[in-house]
Amino acid sequence: MSPLPASPLHHNPVRRIVRGAALAAGAGLVGVPMAVAAGLTGVDMVKRRGRRRRPAHNPGxxxxxxxxxxxxxxxxxxxxxxxxxxxxxxxxxxxxxxxxxxxxxxxxxxxxxxxxxxxxxxxxxxxxxxxxxxxxxxxxxxxxxxxxxxxxxxxxxxxxxxxxxxxxxxxxxxxxxxxxxxxxxxxxxxxxxxxxxxxxxxxxxxxxxxxxxxxxxxxxxxxxxxxxxxxxxxxxxxxxxxxVTVSANQPPLLVYPIRLTYLEAIQRAQHRIFINTPYFIPDQQVLQALLHAARRGVDVQVMVPQDSNHIVADWASRGFYAEMLEAGITILLYKASMIHAKTATVDGIWSTVGTANIDRLSLGFNYESNVVVVDRDFAARMEEIFAIDAERSERVESPRWQDRHGVARMVERLLVPLRPLL
Structure with a gap:
């Protein structure tokens, strides 16, 4: 896997938009993050015009x-x-x-x-x-x-x-x-x-x-x-x-079991955790469970798109990378296409496939449904798919990430107040 690509905020037009948005919003606690998000979205829309897309790879x-x-x-x-x-x-x-x-x-x-x-x-x-x-x-x-x-x-x-x-x-x-x-x-x-x-x-x-x-x-x-x-x-x-069971979030009943199934599986992990999610914006409990697992020697790997269809979610996610890398978590950026899978396996026995992202909306607000399977053969198939996708991913390298541009660090910090909304 090749090293992390340079931050897109190295380009002057993006830097100017972010700085301009921050100045225009003034010191407002909500205005600045929203202005930065709007600036990022505008830049992303321009960049995507005329971009040639390749058909997604199909593991089978x-x-x-x-x-x-x-x-x-x-x-x-x-x-x-x-x-x-x-x-x-x-x-x-x-x-x-x-x-x-x-x-x-x-x-x-x-x-x-x-x-x-x-x-x-x-x-x-x-x-x-x-x-x-x-x-x-x-x-x-x-x-x-x-x-x-x-x-x-x-x-x-x-x-x-x-x-x-x-x-x-x-x-x-x-x-x-x-x-x-x-x-x-x-x-x-x-x-x-x-x-x-x-x-x-x-x-x-x-x-x-x-x-x-x-x-x-x-x-x-x-x-x-x-x-x-x-x-x-x-x-x-x-x-x-x-x-083989189903966990389904039901807002009218105030029931949100998918978050609990993730937490229980992560807390049980002894060997490995493989997570694939298009938008990784965890709450503190989920994040700390993953960090603790990595620190006790579990091989934790999180795969996200290199560039998803929601650039604000991408930048909000990047704000977690430094702490994850320090704990020993592997971060994989899938580069072949937009990857939208919401899957996980733990210790080669527990797996989940469904509709819920690892973000606040999916785990605490939306109607969501995940199937949970406790079976080694099924987990082996899921790990096989994860390995195929990992071959088309770039690994975030800790030294390179720590040296990223100061403007990128600023954007990550400015987007922190938006995390509960994503």
Whole structure:
């Protein structure tokens, strides 16, 4: 792996924008970070114009049976979408689907048409998507859905906060589909052409007991926003399998278990922790758990994109690097494309794949869903994928990072107040 590239803030135009933004905002505790964030975003938009993108590398499709469950790991949107569309076309009774982003492009259109075909042959179809995540998508795109399909758009802003502000925060960031109560999909992939071709992500298809919990994750949030008579019915689980479970954040219930599953797994670690997340902005408890693990000799490796689709999140993340490197944590910057996978393995036995990032929004506000698997064979497949991705990553070297430009250090410090919002 090659050394860390030079900071983009070495370039004079960026430096001037950051300094100008800071001066314009004055000494305001909120104004300065927001102005810096706006400046970074503007520079990033200019840099991305005309940039040629390469198709994402696809490590492959991996089958990993676990007792009563059959799990299939997808690392390519094209492969995943074909499997999902096939499942919709094979549905006989019911399809439940939810996503954060659903683009009005050829890939998104294929899902519209698949849901309409299912509804036309008498399948009960529920569709949910997030209003904020799709602000730029024309409403006319969703109006193509068959009138028999039950559709819910989680409002971007018009929330009933009078019922309780905390219970009505967060986005519907889950990406789940359940078909005929028998097959479930969950992971990081949104729906769209770019995600199919240019993003590296990870999704899991599960046939087995965990499908019930994915179904519950969808039903709880649907029922929290619908009156009696419009709600999804409860069905009993077929069996218990503690080796494949689902952790789902449910803001209406004030339940956020995904953060706890991460903390417990990190605290148990004795040998190695491999984390892949597109946005790494941990709270102090999660950060300290990782630092403590590294200091007691655990091989902790955190992989993030070299350049994600959110430059402010990238710079907020960099503010943690010095302390992580000092503790012995390995930081890998994936450079082949935008990597959006939300996965982790611990000690080659515990794994998670899902929708939650290691940031404040995902762990403490959003609707999120992660499948948790305790199985050595499944963990081996996940570690294999991590190793393949690591070959396309650059390792952050401590001496080089400590010598980074002073303006970069200033930007990292100025963005600290924004961490709770990211």
């Amino acid at each position: 499709v991996f089958d990993a049976p676990v007792k009563d469950s059959h799990l299939r790991i997808f690392t390519s949107g094209e492969d995943l979408y074909e499997e999902m569309l096939s499942a919709i076309d094979s549905a006989e009774r019911i399809v439940k689907f939810e996503t954060y982003i659903w683009k009005a492009d050829p890939t998104g259109q294929r899902f519209i048409e698949a849901f309409n075909r299912a509804a036309a042959r008498g399948v009960e179809v529920y569709v949910s998507y997030d209003g904020f995540g799709n602000l730029v998508v024309p409403r006319a795109f969703y109006r193509q859905l068959d009138p028999r399909i039950r559709v819910f758009r989680l409002p971007a802003f018009a929330r009933p906060f009078w019922r309780g502000p905390v219970r009505n925060t967060g986005f519907n960031h889950s990406k789940i589909m359940v078909v005929d109560d028998e097959i479930g999909f969950v992971g990081g992939f949104n729906i769209g052409d770019d995600y199919a071709t240019f993003w590296r992500d990870t999704h899991v298809c599960e046939r087995g007991p965990a499908v019930w919990a994915l179904d519950q994750s969808i039903s709880i949030k649907w029922n929290a926003h619908h009156r009696e008579g419009e709600q999804m019915s409860w069905r009993p689980p077929e069996s218990w399998d503690p080796r």
